[in-house]
Amino acid sequence: MLRAENLSKRFGGLKAVDAVELELNDGEILGVIGPNGAGKTTLFSMIAGSIPPTTGRVLLEGNVISGGSPRRAVRAGVVRTHQIVRPFQNLTVLENVMVGAIYGKARPLGARERALEVLDFCSLRDRAPQLPGGLTLAGRKRLELARALATEPRVLLLDEVIAGVNPAEALHMADLIRSVREKRGLSIILIEHVMPAVMRLSDRVIVLDAGKKIAEGKPQQVVKDSRVIAAYLGESASAAASAQPGPAGSPTPTSGAAPASLPTPPANPTPASIPKKGPGGHQ
Structure with a gap:
């Protein structure tokens, strides 16, 4: 492959x-x-x-x-995550993942819906309206993974x-x-x-x-x-x-x-x- x-x-x-x-x-x-x-x-x-x-x-x-x-x-x-996680601190968790969805390949499903689905998959949906600064290290790493997955x-x-x-x-x-x-x-x-x-x-x-x-x-x-x-x-x-x-x-x-x-x-x-x-x- x-x-x-x-x-x-x-x-x-x-x-x-x-x-x-x-x-x-x-x-x-x-x-x-x-x-x-x-x-x-x-x-x-x-x-x-x-x-x-x-x-x-x-x-x-x-x-x-x-x-x-x-x-x-x-x-x-092909998409990667990074060792040092640097989310957009002024965007919510949901908005961070939406950036990945918009950056990725176009799909009929809207960026918000795609981002919410990925957050659910990564056990972060309840954190969607929060800023990433409130996440633990493990939560930030799951957010990094979610942003990558949102690009499909x-x-x-x-x-x-x-x-x-x-x-x-x-x-x-x-x-x-x-x-x-x-x-x-x-x-x-x-x-x-x-x-x-x-x-x-x-x-x-x-x-x-x-x-x-x-x-x-x-x-x-x-x-x-x-x-x-x-x-x-x-x-x-x-x-x-x-x-x-x-x-x-x-x-x-x-x-x-x-x-x-x-x-x-x-x-x-x-x-x-x-x-x-x-x-x-x-x-």
Whole structure:
């Protein structure tokens, strides 16, 4: 469905993304993990049209969508969320989502009706008349997701929508992401440091380090890869991730019972507990 071919991005002397190949299948959730500075967010920015690639291209069903603009990508059906949520503070929650509806593809249904439907889906309809400053962090992240969904995308790029919220909200957000795929039929690429969520949601995972793709495969295979353990997870986090149930929700043979909630990572993760920062701090 979506392909990134030989995608690279250079900022001066720093190669933030280096010849990355990526394929997202129809209806798939693809996890993207790696240390801070690995190139994850830069990769998202190229796919979403925020920045042009230095080399390579992004195709959606055979049509090139890279090198244009975010609006071109949105019109094609590709939209992203951002790590740092910045809603329009002077607009209500409903009006924020209506902006997404107006920015997205034209549909017979009016922007207000579309926005209300999405707010209901994201459990925010009762907050529609409020300003976003009154929302919790988890509420603001759901608002960011609602704004993206209001554009009526086909491919959704989620940049750390679970990180930083409490375990109960993390579990709720994971369920919401699964519903986006199952009830709205979207294909999803997910950047996330919360490994239990990655393990539960992802059909496949790719791992970036220093701009290069170092591993790709099923979640249970990837977290046992020696390169991934060395670059990102560490031995203890690898073992913990291996014990998580897969996307179907059934525990792996060594996992035992699934945890009742999704723990969140430290505020500033680095390998073994905090993924390292790369040069220049690019994600």
